Amino acid sequence: xxxxxxxxxSGVAVGCGFALIGSGLVMIHCVTRVVNLSQGMYxxxxxxxxxxxxxxxxxxxxxxxxxxxxxxxxGALTGLVATSRRATTPQSALIITFGLAIxxxxxxxxxxxxxxxxxxxxxxxxxxxxxxxxxxYLLVVAATGxxxxxxxxxxxxxxxxxxxxxxxxxxxxxxxxxxxVKRMGLFAFALGGALxxxxxxxxxxxxxxxFDSDVALVVDGFAAAILGGLTRPLVALAGxxxxxxxxxxxxxxxxxxxxxxxxxxxxxxxMVGQGxxxxxxxxxxx
Amino acid sequence: xNRPRVHRAVTGVAVTIATLVLPAILRGSALSSYVLxxxxxIVTVGVSxxxxxxxxVSLGQGAFYACGAYAAALLATHGCxxxxxxxxxxxxxxxxxxxxxxxxxxxxxxxxxxxxxxxQIICLSFVGRMPVAGGDIGLQGIPRFAxxxxxxxxxxxxxxxxxxxxxxxxxxxxxxxxxRPGRALRALASSEVAAESSGVPVGRYKLxxxxxxxxxxxxxxxxxxxxxxxxxxxxxxxxxxFEYVVMAVVGGLGTIxxxxxxxxxxxxxxxxxxxxxxxxxxxxxxPSVLSYAAYSALLILAVLFLPxxxxxxxxxx
Numbered sequence: 106x107x108x109x110x111x112x113x114x115s116g117v118a119v120g121c122g123f124a125l126i127g128s129g130l131v132m133i134h135c136v137t138r139v140v141n142l143s144q145g146m147y148x149x150x151x152x153x154x155x156x157x158x159x160x161x162x163x164x165x166x167x168x169x170x171x172x173x174x175x176x177x178x179x180g181a182l183t184g185l186v187a188t189s190r191r192a193t194t195p196q197s198a199l200i201i202t203f204g205l206a207i208x209x210x211x212x213x214x215x216x217x218x219x220x221x222x223x224x225x226x227x228x229x230x231x232x233x234x235x236x237x238x239x240x241x242y243l244l245v246v247a248a249t250g251x252x253x254x255x256x257x258x259x260x261x262x263x264x265x266x267x268x269x270x271x272x273x274x275x276x277x278x279x280x281x282x283x284x285x286v287k288r289m290g291l292f293a294f295a296l297g298g299a300l301x302x303x304x305x306x307x308x309x310x311x312x313x314x315x316f317d318s319d320v321a322l323v324v325d326g327f328a329a330a331i332l333g334g335l336t337r338p339l340v341a342l343a344g345x346x347x348x349x350x351x352x353x354x355x356x357x358x359x360x361x362x363x364x365x366x367x368x369x370x371x372x373x374x375x376m377v378g379q380g381x382x383x384x385x386x387x388x389x390x391x
Numbered sequence: 392x393n394r395p396r397v398h399r400a401v402t403g404v405a406v407t408i409a410t411l412v413l414p415a416i417l418r419g420s421a422l423s424s425y426v427l428x429x430x431x432x433i434v435t436v437g438v439s440x441x442x443x444x445x446x447x448v449s450l451g452q453g454a455f456y457a458c459g460a461y462a463a464a465l466l467a468t469h470g471c472x473x474x475x476x477x478x479x480x481x482x483x484x485x486x487x488x489x490x491x492x493x494x495x496x497x498x499x500x501x502x503x504x505x506x507x508x509x510x511q512i513i514c515l516s517f518v519g520r521m522p523v524a525g526g527d528i529g530l531q532g533i534p535r536f537a538x539x540x541x542x543x544x545x546x547x548x549x550x551x552x553x554x555x556x557x558x559x560x561x562x563x564x565x566x567x568x569x570x571r572p573g574r575a576l577r578a579l580a581s582s583e584v585a586a587e588s589s590g591v592p593v594g595r596y597k598l599x600x601x602x603x604x605x606x607x608x609x610x611x612x613x614x615x616x617x618x619x620x621x622x623x624x625x626x627x628x629x630x631x632x633f634e635y636v637v638m639a640v641v642g643g644l645g646t647i648x649x650x651x652x653x654x655x656x657x658x659x660x661x662x663x664x665x666x667x668x669x670x671x672x673x674x675x676x677x678p679s680v681l682s683y684a685a686y687s688a689l690l691i692l693a694v695l696f697l698p699x700x701x702x703x704x705x706x707x708x
Contacts, residue, residue: 140501190695196448197694199501200640203450204694207633208687211680219676320629324512327505366516369509373494376506380497 110236112357113350118242118311120349121249122148125304126326127341128256129297133184134335135273136293139198143183143206145323147301149316150209151176152309153217156224173302179209180298184291206319213316221318226310245307252303253342260338269293273336301326321365328372334379406651414550422546424662426618429553432654433560433611435638436647437604440564442636443645444573445600446580447496451507452608453632454514455484459609460616460627461518464530467617473536477613484609485602487514492601496594499583511632519624529623536617549618556614560607564647567603572596577645630686637686641693661685 126144133141151172158168183205187198226241260266271279272289280286304322305314325348332344351371352364417425434452441447459480466476495506519527536543536552543549567573579586579593587593616622634657642653664685668677 140504142504186691186695192698193695196500197698199448199504200636201691201694203633203636204687204690206687207630207683208691211684211687214676214680214683219679320508320512324505324509331502331505362516362520366513369513373506373509376498376502377494380499380502 107234107236108357110234111238112353114236114238114242116350116353117346118245118349119308119353120329120346121245122304122308122322122345123325123329123348124342124345125249125252125300125307126322127329127345128253128338129180129300129304130323130326130330131335131338131341132269132293132300133297134330136269137184137188137198137290138195139187139202140195140327140335141183141187141294141297142199142203142323143209143319144297144301144326145319145321146206146209147176147179147298148305148308148322149213149314149319150179151302151305152224152314153213153222153316155306155309156222157217159224169306172306173299176302176305177295177299180301181291181295183298184294188287188290188294206323209319210316217316219316221313221315223313224309241310245311248303248307249342252300253339256300256338265292324372325368328368328375331372331375331379410554414547414554417550422550423618424658426546426549426553427615428654428658429550429557430611430615430618431634431638431658432651433553433557434608434635435642435650435654436557436560436564437607438635439639439642439644439646439650439653440567441600441604442639443643443649444568444576444580445597447597447601448500448504448636449507449601449604450504450629450632450636451509451511451514452604452635453627453629454507454511455488455605455608456612456615456631457514457518457622457624457627458487458605459484459612460622461524461530461612462609463613464533464616464622465524467533468530473534473617474538477536477610477617480613480616481606481610484612485606487609488602488605489598492598492605496597496601508629508632511627511629515624515627525623527624529621529626531621533616533620533622535620536614543617546618549614553611553614553618556610560610561647561651563603567600568647572599576600630683633690634686637690637693641689641697643697643699657686657689660689 126148129147130141130144133139133144154175155168155172158171159165161168163171183202186205187193187201193201227244228240230237230239231243232238260270268279268284269289269292271282271284272286272293276286279289304326308314326345329345329348330341332340332347334340348368348371352368355367356364413425414422434456438449438452441449462483463473463476463480466479467473491510495503495510498506518524524530536549543552567576575586575591575596578589579591579596583593619626638653638657639650640653641657642651643649661682664681665678667673668681
């Protein structure tokens with residue numbers, strides 16, 4: 106029972122990371138129709154930046170915030186390259202973001218080297234119902250909850266958030282009422298970068314990050330987001346939690362090396378299932 | 392006869408002669424890069440057919456390359472004639488493509504891109520855990536390719552073997568593009584609904600092209616296994632699939648000349664950068680950094696500024 110609980114907690118924590126990355130994908134996809142393959146890179150950039158900033162002696166909190174801003178900047182740059190030319194279709198933008206993810210490898214290896222790096226998180230553990238739980242796990246869960254709450258309030262209550270939603274539901278109508286759709290797209294990329302960055306600084310202390318961790322992260326994030334059809338951030342949260350728990354149960358009870366396959370097969374099954382339900386006409390007009 | 396046609400025929404003959412003469416001139420590492428270039432071109436022709444003609448993005452072509460390499464290596468190390476291994480490579484890869492393609496090809500666009508990427512990661516970790524395939528260490532001591540008593544020993548022999556395979560792939564693809572199914576493919580790339588309502592069996596054609604591209608990759612992988620003599624999961628990273636997409640996009644999707652030109656141009660650039668990176672005084676991480684940067688920069692610039700590829704720029708107006 107206690108083993109089950111500890112797998113559950115670590116699964117929820119890791120799932121929160123996937124959910125954050127997935128929600129970034131959702132934000133960017135809603136506003137710009139681009140599926141951002143460099144989404145995992147923001148988490149890597151933020152995690153690696155956090156190691157450097159902490160190394161400079163910055164206190165915890167400030168260093169993590171700095172790292173998240175670096176990730177947001179990376180997101181905005183991605184958006185600038187991928188969407189600033191009118192001729193770029195969402196399909197070619199996908200290939201561009203893939204290219205940028207690989208380009209980031211070059212930059213990351215030059216700055217941080219090619220070895221995995223980690224940094225200390227919240228030390229210590231507490232005991233709940235006879236299970237020792239690392240405080241970092243609780244921090245991840247709490248921080249993710251706050252981020253999703255703030256994101257929801259931002260989208261529902263603020264003017265900027267409403268503009269973003271307007272762009273996502275109908276870009277043409279949004280332009281008619283005077284919203285700068287292109288700038289909103291860049292903003293969505295920066296927001297997506299920041300969300301990925303939060304995932305990076307939260308997961309960094311739990312698993313070491315190296316420059317090529319981004320493929321696994323983006324695939325997991327996509328798997329989390331695809332449950333909601335890449336349109337609803339909150340469904341990405343549910344998807345992420347489901348995925349994280351499934352991976353951690355498989356790792357705990359079966360074999361740790363099967364956990365990626367489980368996640369990927371789950372994603373493929375969901376996509377094929379969704380694809381079978383959706384008519385081709387619907388896909389082409391949307 | 393119209394002039395572009397003459398022009399194309401002359402270019403074709405010139406390229407054929409030049410590529411046949413090159414292996415005789417090249418030496419050492421240049422020759423082995425040439426073989427690898429030919430193998431990459433074989434895969435890229437398939438990727439270009441899949442992406443350009445049929446409009447399906449595959450980010451997992453490396454999986455079929457690996458599948459072909461492992462099929463050939465497994466048969467050869469278990470005492471089968473190497474010819475059988477090489478013949479099995481494309482067949483097994485095509486079978487894998489059919490098995491994977493039946494569920495996956497119902498997906499479109501970014502869904503398919505992610506699904507193929509996921510497929511490659513699954514295949515590699517599966518292979519890495521199979522004791523028969525040597526796990527993460529891979530298979531070593533693959534015998535050299537031999538037909539009857541004639542053994543292909545040197546790099547030059549492999550250059551000609553790969554040339555033959557490339558020629559076969561080019562001719563096959565040319566016939567596919569020019570045929571009635573080829574026109575149907577181009578129709579389904581622009582709109583599956585319109586193609587389907589004009590009577591094109593969309594699902595079956597997509598599956599056939601996917602299998603064909605898989606077979607090409609498998610054939611190249613089979614030659615690779617005999618050429619290098621060693622295969623491991625690490626030889627087929629996700630970056631390999633990325634390379635093929637870069638080559639196809641840089642050259643121009645949907646054309647054979649584009650695939651060949653793209654493979655040649657990208658390989659040349661990466662080779663030059665590799666030479667630069669291994670100069671004395673360069674840091675140890677320089678080769679990998681430069682190749683990451685070169686591949687990605689080429690891809691991004693090509694998508695942004697050459698959406699129809701190099702061939703469209705070079706074509707006589």
